[in-house]
Amino acid sequence: xxxxxxxxxxxxxxxxxxxxxxxxxxxxxxxxxxxxxxxxxxxxxxxxxxxxxxxxxxxxxxxxxxxxxxxxxxxxxxxxxxxxxxxxxxxxxxxxxxxxxxxxxxxxxxxxxxxxxxxxxxxxxxxxxxxxxxxxxxxxxxxxxxxxxxxxxxxxxxxxxxxxxxxxxxxxxxxxxxxxxxxxxxxxxxxxxxxxxxxxxxxxxxxxxxxxxxxxxxxxxxxxxxxxxxxxxxxxxxxxxxxxxxxxxxxxxxxxxxxxxxxxxxxxxxxxxxxxxxxxxxxxxxxxxxxxxxxxxxxxxxxxxxxxxxxxxxxxx
Amino acid sequence: xxxxxxxxxxxxxxxxxxxxxxxxxxxxxxxxxxxxxxxxxxxxxxxxxxxxxxxxxxxxxxxxxxxxxxxxxxxxxxxxxxxxxxxxxxxxxxxxxxxxxxxxxxxxxxxxxxxxxxxxxxxxxxxxxxxxxxxxxxxxxxxxxxxxxxxxxxxxxxxxxxxxxxxxxxxxxxxxxxxxxxxxxxxxxxxxxxxxxxxxxxxxxxxxxxxxxxxxxxxxxxxxxxxxxxxxxxxxxxxx
Numbered sequence: 001x002x003x004x005x006x007x008x009x010x011x012x013x014x015x016x017x018x019x020x021x022x023x024x025x026x027x028x029x030x031x032x033x034x035x036x037x038x039x040x041x042x043x044x045x046x047x048x049x050x051x052x053x054x055x056x057x058x059x060x061x062x063x064x065x066x067x068x069x070x071x072x073x074x075x076x077x078x079x080x081x082x083x084x085x086x087x088x089x090x091x092x093x094x095x096x097x098x099x100x101x102x103x104x105x106x107x108x109x110x111x112x113x114x115x116x117x118x119x120x121x122x123x124x125x126x127x128x129x130x131x132x133x134x135x136x137x138x139x140x141x142x143x144x145x146x147x148x149x150x151x152x153x154x155x156x157x158x159x160x161x162x163x164x165x166x167x168x169x170x171x172x173x174x175x176x177x178x179x180x181x182x183x184x185x186x187x188x189x190x191x192x193x194x195x196x197x198x199x200x201x202x203x204x205x206x207x208x209x210x211x212x213x214x215x216x217x218x219x220x221x222x223x224x225x226x227x228x229x230x231x232x233x234x235x236x237x238x239x240x241x242x243x244x245x246x247x248x249x250x251x252x253x254x255x256x257x258x259x260x261x262x263x264x265x266x267x268x269x270x271x272x273x274x275x276x277x278x279x280x281x282x283x284x285x286x287x288x289x290x291x292x293x294x295x296x297x298x299x300x301x302x303x304x305x306x307x308x309x310x311x312x313x314x315x316x317x
Numbered sequence: 318x319x320x321x322x323x324x325x326x327x328x329x330x331x332x333x334x335x336x337x338x339x340x341x342x343x344x345x346x347x348x349x350x351x352x353x354x355x356x357x358x359x360x361x362x363x364x365x366x367x368x369x370x371x372x373x374x375x376x377x378x379x380x381x382x383x384x385x386x387x388x389x390x391x392x393x394x395x396x397x398x399x400x401x402x403x404x405x406x407x408x409x410x411x412x413x414x415x416x417x418x419x420x421x422x423x424x425x426x427x428x429x430x431x432x433x434x435x436x437x438x439x440x441x442x443x444x445x446x447x448x449x450x451x452x453x454x455x456x457x458x459x460x461x462x463x464x465x466x467x468x469x470x471x472x473x474x475x476x477x478x479x480x481x482x483x484x485x486x487x488x489x490x491x492x493x494x495x496x497x498x499x500x501x502x503x504x505x506x507x508x509x510x511x512x513x514x515x516x517x518x519x520x521x522x523x524x525x526x527x528x529x530x531x532x533x534x535x536x537x538x539x540x541x542x543x544x545x546x547x548x549x550x551x552x553x554x555x556x557x
Contacts (some may be wrong), residue, residue, distance in 0.1 A: 169420050178371055179401050180423040180472070181392030254410035284411040285452055292450050 006137045010209055012249045013144035017202025018222065019229035019241035020151065028188060029171035031084070033223045034075075034091030035199045037098035038068035040218035042200025043100065043207035044118060047127040050208070052109050052117050055209065057129055061147075064204030067198040071098075072196025076189040095223055102215035123214040130208045137209075144205050151198055153236040162212040167191055211303045228270050234280025238289030243281060320382075320506050322347040323368070323399075323425075323476055328366045328377030328387070330360075337363040339531035340377065345476065345524075348468075350508040352522035354515050354551035355470040360531040361511040362404055368509075369401040370394040381398065381476065394422045397509045398475035402482060404511075406462040409456025414445050417464055419454045421471030431471070441497075459490035466497065476507045483514045495521055515548045527551060 021035045046064030049055040055063070079090045108117035111126075130140055158164045166187050169177040178184050209212055224230040229244030247269070252262050277283060319458060330338040337360045345351040355361050366372040368379055370391035379387040382551040386394050398505045400421075407416050418438055422431040439446035448456060453464055462482060479498070483491040495517050502508050502521075512518035519525060519539040527535040527550055535550065 035447060165416070165420065166423075168412060168416075169409060169423075172411055173407060175371065176407045176409065177420075178391050179369055179395075179403060180420055180468075181390075181395035183390065183392055183424060279411070288413055288450055288452065 001138055001171045003137065006141050006250065008253075010137070010141045010144055012245050013141065013148050014202050014209065015229075015249060016148055016242050016245050017151065017205070018199055019233075019245050020155065020200035020238060021195045021202070021224075022226040023230040023235065023238060024155075024167075024198065024243040026227070026235055027171045028167045028191045030188075030191075030229060031088045032061045032091040032195070033088050033227065034093075034095035035195065035226050036099075036220075036222035037091075038196040038199035039203040039206070039222070040070055040098060040102060040213075040215070041071050041196075042122065042203030042205035043070040043213050043218075044105075044203075045200070046204035047124055047207040047213060048107070048117065050129040051127045052107075052111070057133075059200060060129070060208075061204045065200040068200025068203065069193045069197035072192045073189065076192040077195075079192075080188060092220065092223070094222070095218070099215050099218050102218070110223060113166055118213070120212045121215060123212060124207075125212050127207050127213070131211060133247065140209055144209075147205065151201065151243075152238055153227070159238065160258075163187075163190075165285065175277060214312040228266070231280055232270060232273050233284030234286065235276070236279070236282045236284045238279050240282040319349065320347045321345070322382055323509060324378075324380045324383075325364070325368065327493060328367060328502075329375045330363050331375055332371050336375075337531055338367065340529070341528065341533055343502075343526045343533055343536065345507055345509045347507055348505065349523035350502050350510060350521055352512060352518045352525040353528060354511045354512065354518065354525055354547065355528035356552055358530075359528045361528060362480055363531075364465055364528070365401060365404075365478050365511055368394075368478060369399060371401075381529070382492040392424060392483075395474075397470050398473070398479060400469040400474035400476075401478040402465050402469045402480060404480040405481075405484065406458065408453040408456070408461050408464050408468070408501065414453055414456070415449045416469050417468050418445075421468035424472055427497070432510060432535050434473070436473055437513045438470065442467060458486055459493065462486060462490070462494060463497075466494075470501070470506075472552045474506065476509060477501065479508060479510045481511055481513055483512065483517065515551045516544070519544055519547065522536075 004206045018035055018039050021038065025032045042064035045067035046060040049063045050057060052152065071253060075094050079087055082090050089127035093181065102118065103121045105118050107117050108115045108119060166182055169182060170184065170187060175183060225248065229248065230241040231244070232245030232247055233242060234240035248266060252266055319477060321344045327340045328344050329336060329340050341364055349448060353361055353364065356419055363476070364370065367374050370386070370389055370393070371390050377387060378385060381397050381399060384397065388398055409420060412420065416420055418435050419431065420555065422434065425431055439449065445464060445467065449461065453461065455462060466482065482494050482498070486494065491514065498508055498510065499521055510522070522540055523537055525536060525547065526533050527547065
């Protein structure tokens with residue numbers, strides 16, 4: 001496989017975690033401009049674990065996700081009463097704070113006569129676990145997609161259970177969801193933590209592919225993009241944000257058709273979609289229509305629902 | 318008069334420094350339709366939200382069949398058997414009609430029974446069955462109100478709180494809604510109704526309360542008091 005293609009596909013895979021992270025909050029009705037902070041925390045935490053503490057890759061990955069989830073838990077409380085714009089600004093401020101902390105964060109140990117560890121704005125060099133284990137870029141790409149498939153599968157399960165329904169209820173109308181007896185605080189905090197951990201996994205994967213972390217890459221634009229992926233691809237299912245990532249990185253960036261104008265094209269595309277498909281390509285209505293089509297085409301005629309027949313059971317309900 | 322189901326005693330609820338309810342006391346008898354009338358800003362919706370647990374009262378007591386529920390979380394209150402149909406026929410707009418119904422059964426975990434109840438709602442409201450896979454936001458105003466009522470019923474409430482169910486609906490639909498309210502009541506659900514349409518409300522209510530500026534100022538049985546007088550006060554808040 002072409003080295004460049006592997007690189008692009010790996011990028012798409014890693015950024016997908018950030019897109020899914022933003023998506024989880026979007027379906028609960030919150031717009032976060034700060035998911036890049038959890039990506040950064042996952043990257044640093046897992047990098048520290050493997051490069052400095054001598055942990056293996058998988059414990060490092062889990063640790064990165066846990067650290068990001070814990071940070072999200074801490075962020076969830078002060079932002080719980082914030083709505084809309086205020087939540088967006090609150091998360092943005094938090095992410096900038098995290099980035100600035102990494103700019104001054106120094107924690108280095110000597111390994112084989114060489115200083116390893118985060119060194120403020122100089123960055124964090126030497127996250128060489130993958131390199132040392134002699135894992136090829138191609139195999140690492142497969143690993144990224146295997147983890148992504150796992151997270152996606154988990155999200156699909158969640159979407160079909162009570163938890164998914166609750167998140168969507170909160171996203172549609174918080175007050176109404178509370179009226180039905182939903183414990184708003186609990187489920188909002190849970191969504192924030194899960195979203196943080198998912199971003200953390202992406203960060204951990206990123207750190208080990210790049211071998212080098214620099215605080216400035218975890219800037220606001222990363223957060224803006226992660227939101228745009230969900231808005232372009234649609235909020236009807238977890239596939240939506242992945243379509244968004246594919247369009248942005250896959251088409252616009254890798255093909256370089258628009259070279260320097262890429263951001264203008266990207267911005268225009270977002271604007272057009274917000275006009276014509278305000279909830280993205282795969283929005284709820286599209287997903288409902290697809291599910292209905294799927295049932296009518298593939299279920300047995302006896303179960304097939306007509307206009308007046310018995311309505312189909314919702315899966316998992 | 319039959320046994321008291323809901324009893325509200327001296328309830329005060331405030332938004333910051335503004336006290337919307339200044340000590341409200343009233344009750345709803347089991348199996349009856351109780352109606353709350355009053356001009357805009359009197360505190361009717363605030364009282365409904367307080368009973369449903371969305372707003373926390375500053376003081377006072379709310380009991381359901383003697384059990385204190387004031388200040389409890391909404392989910393406890395739903396589980397105790399109080400369901401609210403909120404003002405402005407609120408539905409989850411991007412969820413399907415069926416998902417909306419199932420959302421109403423949030424506090425229950427008996428999947429088979431929930432399925433049966435969804436069926437029952439579709440039988441009662443055939444329009445909802447026709448639109449079961451459609452997004453609730455695409456329904457007409459009347460259909461959304463039917464959906465909002467069915468969703469509240471999915472919790473199998475003993476007491477149904479209805480906040481202005483006829484607001485902004487065409488007269489024929491309003492007739493429908495009131496017919497449904499009477500049917501539900503005849504089937505044993507106690508109804509506590511806030512209504513601007515005093516004529517219609519007084520026709521079906523067993524008992525009514527008038528609320529003005531956060532206080533109950535008057536109550537009675539519709540037949541006993543001159544309807545014109547009640548309506549004048551309900552809309553204008555003038556002295557009887």
